[in-house]
Amino acid sequence: MIRFEHVTKRYADGTTAVDDLSFEVAEGELVTLVGPSGCGKTTTMKMVNRLIEPTEGRIHVDGQDISEVDPVRLRRRIGYVIQQVGLFPHKTVLDNTATVPHLLGVTRAKARARAAELLHLVGLDPSVHGDRYPDQLSGGQRQRVGVARALAADPPVLLMDEPFGAVDPVVREHLQSEFLRLQSEMRKTVLFVTHDIEEAVRLGDRIAVYGQGRIEQFDAPATVLGAPATPYVADFVGADRGLKRLSVTPIEEGDLEQPPIVHLDDALPRELRSRWAVVLDRDDNLHGWISAERAAGGTGTVRDHARRMEAWLPLGASLKQAFATMLQHDAGWIAVIDREERGRFLGVLTPARLHEALRRSTAADAQDIPRTEVAVESIG
Numbered sequence: 001m002i003r004f005e006h007v008t009k010r011y012a013d014g015t016t017a018v019d020d021l022s023f024e025v026a027e028g029e030l031v032t033l034v035g036p037s038g039c040g041k042t043t044t045m046k047m048v049n050r051l052i053e054p055t056e057g058r059i060h061v062d063g064q065d066i067s068e069v070d071p072v073r074l075r076r077r078i079g080y081v082i083q084q085v086g087l088f089p090h091k092t093v094l095d096n097t098a099t100v101p102h103l104l105g106v107t108r109a110k111a112r113a114r115a116a117e118l119l120h121l122v123g124l125d126p127s128v129h130g131d132r133y134p135d136q137l138s139g140g141q142r143q144r145v146g147v148a149r150a151l152a153a154d155p156p157v158l159l160m161d162e163p164f165g166a167v168d169p170v171v172r173e174h175l176q177s178e179f180l181r182l183q184s185e186m187r188k189t190v191l192f193v194t195h196d197i198e199e200a201v202r203l204g205d206r207i208a209v210y211g212q213g214r215i216e217q218f219d220a221p222a223t224v225l226g227a228p229a230t231p232y233v234a235d236f237v238g239a240d241r242g243l244k245r246l247s248v249t250p251i252e253e254g255d256l257e258q259p260p261i262v263h264l265d266d267a268l269p270r271e272l273r274s275r276w277a278v279v280l281d282r283d284d285n286l287h288g289w290i291s292a293e294r295a296a297g298g299t300g301t302v303r304d305h306a307r308r309m310e311a312w313l314p315l316g317a318s319l320k321q322a323f324a325t326m327l328q329h330d331a332g333w334i335a336v337i338d339r340e341e342r343g344r345f346l347g348v349l350t351p352a353r354l355h356e357a358l359r360r361s362t363a364a365d366a367q368d369i370p371r372t373e374v375a376v377e378s379i380g
């Protein structure tokens with residue numbers, strides 16, 4: 001969808017900002033460009049909408065060589081969000097958002113109706129915020145308007161240059177989550193510039209880690225964190241990359257242990273093969289747990305003695321969520337359920353298994369094989 005072929009940009013003063021860059025962003029993919037200040041991220045991005053012309057090489061958008069497309073027409077197909085949102089100060093939020101569709105010939109009434117929808121989509125209430133002026137909004141709200149405005153013409157491609165850079169970390173995380181939710185529905189082709197590795201890892205389907213004017217590694221977040229291609233990348237992603245990996249490594253079925261299981265209507269078991277058992281209902285959905293001690297001393301059915309289980313997650317949740325859930329509930333294990341089949345119990349994740357999953361996924365990335373195929377011996 002966006003393809004760079006041997007693109008170089010040398011500025012008039014001789015600075016080589018981008019050096020022989022080749023990479024591709026697939027349709028519907030979100031690629032984050034991450035790297036230190038001055039490494040050429042913004043230059044890369046601005047060449048896509050022809051705010052900057054390359055010195056050498058070609059860029060294709062949607063199969064078309066953009067040097068042959070009129071820049072104004074090109075930009076209609078490409079949404080652009082920047083840190084200093086660049087809203088028109090004398091226009092209301094609604095009119096700011098409606099500007100581009102209106103310019104494209106949509107009637108004012110229709111453009112405003114669409115703008116109201118988009119404001120909703122980015123979490124702003126048009127009846128509350130629509131008639132305000134940009135300086136009557138918080139920084140986070142202005143960023144949302146910036147995103148809504150970039151989406152107004154429904155462009156297939158979005159360029160985002162540190163769009164959440166100017167807000168505090170809490171608002172930023174919130175904006176990131178909302179953007180991920182939006183993107184899972186819209187599936188735009190997105191090039192997203194950031195200097196924050198956490199943001200790059202969280203948002204990107206793939207990450208391009210920049211050195212000076214060059215891409216040092218272009219891979220999925222888990223691979224960049226688990227198997228940095230060069231010492232430079234390892235240094236850039238940080239010594240705590242194991243921790244960061246937790247957030248991009250999902251719980252898989254192979255990570256789970258199978259504990260003893262009892263059902264709600266069973267008679268109390270005299271003995272369990274461990275200190276506790278998981279309690280399921282008639283449909284094999286998770287209900288809770290029962291301790292061996294309680295089972296041994298009691299009478300009646302499991303139902304009379306079972307406790308509800310609060311520490312559970314759906315399969316596919318991240319190892320980081322698993323760890324946080326264990327801490328939050330002070331639990332020695334968490335239950336994992338099927339996310340499609342209305343809570344069918346799949347197994348439990350223990351701290352030892354979590355640790356093993358993390359090491360296994362690191363080894364898998366280094367060997368470029370699925371996690372389930374990593375031999376346990378090679379983890380050590």
Ligand SMILES: Nc1ncnc2c1ncn2[C@@H]1O[C@H](COP(=O)(O)OP(=O)(O)OP(=O)(O)O)[C@@H](O)[C@H]1O
Binds near residue numbers: 012017035038039
């Ligand atoms: N108009 C220009 N003339 C000369 N040099 C420039 C120009 N614009 C950018 N540069 C230089 O090109 C290099 C890459 O700049 P660019 O803005 O692409 O980096 P960046 O990775 O986006 O940095 P930041 O994260 O600080 O925005 C830098 O060394 C910068 O000083």
